[in-house]
Amino acid sequence: MFEAAARHLSFTAAARELRSTQSAVSQQIRTLEENLGLPLFERIYRGVQLTEAGQALFVGVQEGFATIDRTIDRLQHRHRHPHVNILTDFSFAAYWLMPRLPRFREQHPHIDVRIVTNQGVLDWRTQEVDIAILFCDERTLASGVPQLFQEEVLPVCSPGFLQQHGPLENLETLSEAPLLTLTAEQGQSWLDWPSYFEQLAGTGYLGSSELTFNNYTLLIQAAIAGQGVGMGWRGLIDDMLDSGMLVGLQDLRLCTPRGYGLIDARPDSPGEAKRAFQEWVLACAEGMRVE
Template sequence: MSWMARSASLNGLRVFETAARHLSFTAAARELRSTQSAVSQQVRALEEQLGLPLFERIYRGVKLTEAGHTLFVSVQESFAGIDRTIERLQHRHRHPHVNILTDFSFAAYWLMPRLPSFRERYPHVDVRIVTNQGVLDWRTQEVDVAIVFCDERALAGGVPLLFHEDVFPVCSPGFLQQHGPIESIEALSRAPLLTLTADQGQRWLDWPSYFRQLGGIAYHESSELTFNNYTLLIQAAIAGQGIAMGWSGLVDDLLDKGMLIGLSDMRLRSARGYGVVDARPDAPGEAKRALWEWILECAARQT
């Protein structure tokens, strides 16, 4: 940027924009609550600074020169951009927002049922939820807080734990009426099981690992029903289409409502679990702090 361009005052450009929009120094003076002579002087000063004629003085008015028209378009776009930025900043100040990244199942079964209490406590904070079913990488997305399924290394590295991976089979009451009680690991292995795939590198417990750790049974997944979305899998279990693996913390409300029955005698707990991550530690804020503390508070009440 040349010294000449830098010397053009913001006020002079604002006067020029107003005069160019009205094509009248008199109308510009009325809008600016100034005088026609003051507007004319400021426009002339700007022309002298730039070394360019911006207006042609004609009978009962003015018209833009080619340079004036080019500058007018640029100044209008710039002022509009400044106005939009100021509006966004003011809105953000009045209504701070916080972005949460998590997976579909956690959002649907843990976060959404509890979120009204946060909004009641902090009505001025806008919460935006970003979901993904695959491996969650908060470093590549515009998020403030990430709630992710963590392995032992991440939890040992200081990621605050919300709750451990605590799993047990769940099914609908109608399924048990149709198929009879499931009272042993062997009986469970012969039942129609709903499978959640881990084709994107997720580390949650699957049926083969579950049977191997709990009963020493070499179970091989059958071709029952397979899903890559836990929410859909749970809906299939509610519909009586098979037995799902239920995660404590996610299916609790469905158990309380009687939509699912948990075979809690076959519970298995791992060292993994859901943790909460500050995705932007270099960007502190009251909204993020409030959400962070609320998440940990909810998790503490659950345990």
């Protein structure tokens, strides 16, 4: 009753809105003032006006009602629009997911997609997510996690860099070039330069990289800018190879059993949105293999 009386500055108008009586509203306000020990209204000719305390309370009540309205709207929106929460790393989100996501939204305009990104080792068990798309080792993939695409890496650089420093036809000439390195400080299982050289040549790379990054997006930008040779993962850098922004050294490519996997983070919580997104991601990955 207080909010209505304060908004109308009239006990009579408040009673009319609330389908009550003027005396009942007046009594409720008087009881509230007695409980607070403060006058909230000043009775004036043909109405009331708020005291300083009444004005402060009115502002607080309005803010509270506004918060309640926003919360109700958000809950109703969530009910009306099924959603799916996706956990993945920066690289996959930027280079694989985001270019394709408009197609999913065209097919499923009623589904809200929420993407949570991070870099490093991501534990979906501690996140409020429905699906995790993560780089997985052999053991995780062998447990039944669908593999979207296998780890296939090849050195990549800008056309200008290759013209200036090439040809880079073998591991010896590659090892002499400035290499751009992605750190694996958190124990990530993807390839790095030492393991790349070890698997292809049986010997570790002992040179020093000129630039080291903890963010693959920045590394790729450095490669495009002609600052060195980066390690390119097929599936992530395909568009840049197709456009000619980067050149891939195909003769020096390397494949491993690892790769990106599609993890159902909440298998006990099925839903239309999650199922639709899982099917769409798997279809996209299958399309890549067909191409």
